[in-house]
Structures are given as C-alpha cells and as structure tokens.
Amino acid sequence: MEDRTPRPVRTPEPLPPPDxxxxxxxxxxxxxxxxxxxxxxxxxxxxxxxxxxxLDTVLASVSAKDPTGVTALLPxxxxxxxxxxxxxxxxxxxxxYRLTVGGLxxxxxxxRLADLRALPQxxxxxxxxxxxxxxxxxxxxxxxxxxxxxxxAGVRDQGTAIHFSCFDGVYTESxxxxxxxxxxxxxxxxxxxxxxxxxxxxxxxxxxAPMYFYKSAKWLSGITVTKDVEPGYWEHYGxxxxxxxxxxxxxxxxxxx
Amino acid sequence: xxxxxxxxxxxxxxxxxxxxxxxxAHASRAxxxxxxxxxxxxxxxxxxxxxxxxxVFTAACLYFPPLAEIVGRRRLVVTVxxxxxxxxxxxxxxxxxxxxxxxxxxxxxxxFPHDWRWLRVALRRRRRESTLAGKFNAGxxxxxxxxxxxxxxxxxxxxxxxxxxLSPLFWxxxxxxxxxxxxxxxxxxxAGHVRFAVMDPESRRGLRTGYVPRWWVxxxxxxxxxxxxxxxxxxxxxxxxPVEPVEPGVPETRRRGREAPKGEQGKAP
Numbered sequence: 431m432e433d434r435t436p437r438p439v440r441t442p443e444p445l446p447p448p449d450x451x452x453x454x455x456x457x458x459x460x461x462x463x464x465x466x467x468x469x470x471x472x473x474x475x476x477x478x479x480x481x482x483x484x485l486d487t488v489l490a491s492v493s494a495k496d497p498t499g500v501t502a503l504l505p506x507x508x509x510x511x512x513x514x515x516x517x518x519x520x521x522x523x524x525x526x527y528r529l530t531v532g533g534l535x536x537x538x539x540x541x542r543l544a545d546l547r548a549l550p551q552x553x554x555x556x557x558x559x560x561x562x563x564x565x566x567x568x569x570x571x572x573x574x575x576x577x578x579x580x581x582x583a584g585v586r587d588q589g590t591a592i593h594f595s596c597f598d599g600v601y602t603e604s605x606x607x608x609x610x611x612x613x614x615x616x617x618x619x620x621x622x623x624x625x626x627x628x629x630x631x632x633x634x635x636x637x638x639a640p641m642y643f644y645k646s647a648k649w650l651s652g653i654t655v656t657k658d659v660e661p662g663y664w665e666h667y668g669x670x671x672x673x674x675x676x677x678x679x680x681x682x683x684x685x686x687x
Numbered sequence: 688x689x690x691x692x693x694x695x696x697x698x699x700x701x702x703x704x705x706x707x708x709x710x711x712a713h714a715s716r717a718x719x720x721x722x723x724x725x726x727x728x729x730x731x732x733x734x735x736x737x738x739x740x741x742x743v744f745t746a747a748c749l750y751f752p753p754l755a756e757i758v759g760r761r762r763l764v765v766t767v768x769x770x771x772x773x774x775x776x777x778x779x780x781x782x783x784x785x786x787x788x789x790x791x792x793x794x795x796x797x798x799f800p801h802d803w804r805w806l807r808v809a810l811r812r813r814r815r816e817s818t819l820a821g822k823f824n825a826g827x828x829x830x831x832x833x834x835x836x837x838x839x840x841x842x843x844x845x846x847x848x849x850x851x852x853l854s855p856l857f858w859x860x861x862x863x864x865x866x867x868x869x870x871x872x873x874x875x876x877x878a879g880h881v882r883f884a885v886m887d888p889e890s891r892r893g894l895r896t897g898y899v900p901r902w903w904v905x906x907x908x909x910x911x912x913x914x915x916x917x918x919x920x921x922x923x924x925x926x927x928x929p930v931e932p933v934e935p936g937v938p939e940t941r942r943r944g945r946e947a948p949k950g951e952q953g954k955a956p
Contacts, residue, residue, distance in 0.1 A: 455797065456799045457798040457799075458796060458798075459796070459797065459798040459802075460795060460797065460835070461832075463829065464832050464835050464836040464839070467833070467836030468840060468843075470840075471839075471840035471843065474864060474865035474868075474869075476861055478860060478862070478863070478864025478865055479860035479861050479864065481864060482860065482863070482864040519756060562863075563860055563863060668851075668852075680856050681856060
C-alpha cells in the first residue's frame with residue numbers, strides 16, 4: 431500500500447515562495463475537538479431529558495402555528511412518529527372493511543364502517559403519549575366506546591380479557607375486560623375530526639386513552655373475548671402489558687386520562 | 688479442439704490488452720499527477736462513505752414520517768441502522784495499519800499557524816485561501832475531527848438506546864436527545880462535505896485513483912510538498928524507529944533547515 435518509490439528531491443517546476451511547511455508538532459486541535467465533542471455529548475446525555483421536555487413544549491406551540499410543517503421534522507417537534515410494524519401500510523375502506531366481535535360472547539357480530547358510524551359516538555380530547563418519549567398534546571379521537579360493542583355482544587362469564595387483531599396481519603393487542611369497559615377506551619373512527627388515515631391505523635383503530643400509544647392498535651379488525659390476557663405485538667418486545675401512562679415501562683410521564 | 692484453442696488465444700490476447708491498458712493508465716496517472724492517497728487510504732474512505740451512506744439513509748427512514756411510511760419494515764431498518772453505525776469505526780481502525788494513513792491522520796489532527804490564518808480568512812472573507820493550505824486545509828482538518836467525534840458520540844448514545852436494559856431511563860432520554868440533534872448537525876455537515884466534493888472533480892479523482900494533477904496541488908494546497916523527503920520517510924530514519932541524530936550537536940532547527948526548501952533556508956539563522 432505504501433508508495434516507496436524514491437522521490438527526486440528537485441522538482442521540474444520552480445519552487446513556490448517561502449512557506450510555513452508543517453514542521454514540528456503544531457497544535458493538537460483535532461484531539462481537542464474530539465475530546466470536546468465527547469464531553470459535550472456526555473453533558474447532553476446528562477441534561478438532555480430536561481432540555482427536550484422544554485423544547486417539546488416550545489416546538490409543540492410553534493408547530494401548531496407553522497404552516498410550512500418544517501418544525502414537524504425537528505426532534506420532538508412534530509407530533510406523531512410513524513413506527514410501522516408491518517412491511518407496508520394496509521388499506522381497507524367502505525366496501526371491504528369489517529370489524530368482527532367474537533370469542534367468549536353470546537352474539538358474535540360483524541360491523542361495516544357504516545354500522546359503526548350508526549352507533550352512539552364518543553369524542554375524547556387527550557394528550558397522546560408514546561413510550562419512546564414523544565407526546566402530542568390535545569389530540570381528538572372519536573368513535574364507538576369499546577364497552578358499547580362488548581355489551582351488544584354479551585360477554586360470557588368466563589371472559590376476562592380482550593384480544594385485538596389487525597388486518598395488517600402483524601399487530602395485536604390486549605386489554606383486561608375491566609380496562610376495556612372504561613369510558614376512555616374507544617374504537618376510533620376519526621382523529622382530529624377527520625377519518626383516521628391508513629398511516630395512522632385507519633379506517634378503524636383502537637384508542638386506549640390512559641395508556642401508552644402502543645396499546646392503541648392500528649388497523650383494528652377483530653375483537654375477541656378470551657379467558658386470559660394474551661400479550662400483544664409490542665409486549666413481545668419487552669413493553670408492559672398494562673401500559674398505563676406514567677405508571678409502567680419505568681416511565682413517569684404525566685397521566686393522559 | 689479449435690474451439691478451445693481459439694478461446695485460449697482470445698483470453699491471452701485479452702489479458703495482454705488488459706495488462707497494457709492498466710500499465711498505460713498507471714503510467715499516465717503517475718506522469719500527470721502526484722500521489723495524494725495510497726490504496727489503503729482510498730479504500731478506508733470508500734468503506735466509510737458506504738457505511739455512512741447506509742447509516743444516514745436508514746436514519747432518514749426511521750426519522751421522517753413520509754419516508755417511514757413508504758419503507759415500513761421498521762425492525763429491519765433499525766437493525767441495518769444499528770449495524771452500519773456500529774461498524775463505522777472499523778475502516779479507520781483497519782487503516783491505522785497503513786503508515787500513509789497514520790501519517791495523514793497526524794496531518795489532519797494538527798493545526799499550524801497558517802491553519803489559524805486559513806480559518807480567519809474563511810470566516811471573515813468567506814473564501815478558502817489555498818495559499819494557506821498544506822496537504823489538508825484547516826476546514827478539512829476540522830471536518831475530520833468532527834467526523835471522529837460525532838461517530839464516537841453517535842455510537843455511544845446509539846448503544847444506550849440499542850440496549851435499553853443496561854441503563855436507566857434518565858440516560859436513555861438524554862441519549863435520544865443527543866442522538867437526534869447531533870444527527871441533524873451531521874446531516875448538514877455531510878451535505879457541505881458532498882457539496883465541496885461536487886465542486887471539485889480533481890479532489891474526487893484524488894480519492895478515486897490516489898493521484899491528483901500537479902497544477903491542482905498548486906491551486907488548492909499550495910503549501911503541500913508532495914515531493915518533500917518528509918512525506919516519504921526513508922528506511923533508516925522512519926518515524927517508527929528511534930531517531931538517530933544525523934550529526935550530534937547540530938540543533939534540531941538547523942538540521943531541518945537543510946532539508947527544507949531553499950526559501951526557508953534563507954530565513955534560517
């Protein structure tokens with residue numbers, strides 16, 4: 431690799447004017463810069479949590495009034511981050527969407543979008559908190575209370591938990607029956623008063639308001655009443671089954687509901 | 688058997704042509720230019736550039752919602768990002784086996800009086816003053832150090848997030864903060880690096896072939912003496928061996944003065 435051919439000392443061109451050729455040791459600026467960056471990095475890790483909290487508040491208020499959407503691309507500035515578990519976003523609509531309710535129930539049912547819209551609607555405006563740290567303030571979801579669908583199906587006595595399945599074929603979730611009957615557990619049809627988009631898990635997603643957002647399964651297609659809790663997709667990767675905001679996953683965020 | 692014979696002679700002719708053209712290319716390169724980088728160095732740069740490219744692209748796929756939605760497959764993207772990132776230090780570490788790489792790393796790490804002047808001119812007059820640049824100008828020196836520093840910080844904070852069970856949540860939030868914001872800075876700095884490379888085809892050729900034209904050295908790195916004995920340490924007095932004084936009793940400055948170009952000799956006391 432080394433070029434060892436002897437070099438002629440004299441060059442064909444005339445020598446340039448006197449120069450400060452890099453003799454001696456110079457100043458080790460490179461080493462200082464690297465060490466300085468390591469120090470700053472360590473300091474950043476130490477204070478980063480607090481700084482990002484403050485930034486989140488500022489960026490959230492800025493991005494709410496930012497028509498360009500540039501602030502949404504900054505860390506913590508934009509609201510939702512897209513963590514897709516499947517290979518591509520699945521799409522279903524008016525004609526091919528079905529939500530089935532089954533398992534340990536007396537009257538299994540299948541709902542089209544129009545059927546779900548015809549049921550009593552509930553609207554909730556809460557913060558959305560992700561277990562990775564980002565929080566989107568004041569997000570509106572509306573749809574059918576989970577308890578409405580469960581009451582209509584008639585849960586049998588053996589049923590203590592719900593298993594949610596999704597039409598992307600990958601995402602699954604779970605709740606206990608008591609959790610599912612809360613009045614802030616929605617089968618959501620709209621988000622911020624618009625139909626839930628496919629990227630956000632539409633046309634129908636779960637919205638478990640008091641829990642970290644991974645519990646709010648996207649692309650909801652099946653509600654099955656089960657005997658025991660069956661941990662869902664993210665729980666297999668180490669997240670808590672009971673994902674209460676601020677009281678699980680080792681986090682202390684403010685409650686969302 | 689004419690088929691085999693024909694094929695063999697064709698192959699032989701092809702090899703001869705190949706060898707001739709390789710020799711011609713090498714001769715013309717050597718005649719037209721000066722050696723800026725050895726093959727070890729060009730390969731370190733190439734490997735680093737590919738790893739960095741993969742790392743930055745996967746980062747963008749994890750970070751920007753529109754890209755994330757197109758690409759999906761988050762777990763795969765995360766794995767590729769983690770491995771391309773953690774492998775970034777490997778090419779430069781392997782490069783340390785090459786003496787030329789070590790020598791250039793030493794050049795990049797040290798500032799001399801003209802480097803400070805180069806920086807002042809760059810900051811005040813928005814101009815890259817090539818007459819104040821050695822083999823590497825001060826901007827390139829700072830870029831190299833920034834790259835080393837940011838790869839280390841990104842690897843450290845990345846590892847904290849990669850193995851979340853090994854550290855308290857407090858560290859993880861801090862690491863995410865540093866990783867996210869430094870990533871934006873790195874993206875901007877790399878964009879600048881690529882912009883300068885796009886503007887200067889000869890410097891790109893230097894990293895591709897190892898050779899740059901002589902006029903380019905004069906135009907871009909005036910203070911660099913590619914032919915000076917210093918850049919090719921001779922065997923008896925290489926940097927790895929204890930330096931024997933050539934003439935005991937002669938002060939260091941005067942000995943150096945004799946090797947230096949005539950101009951500096953004139954200034955010697």
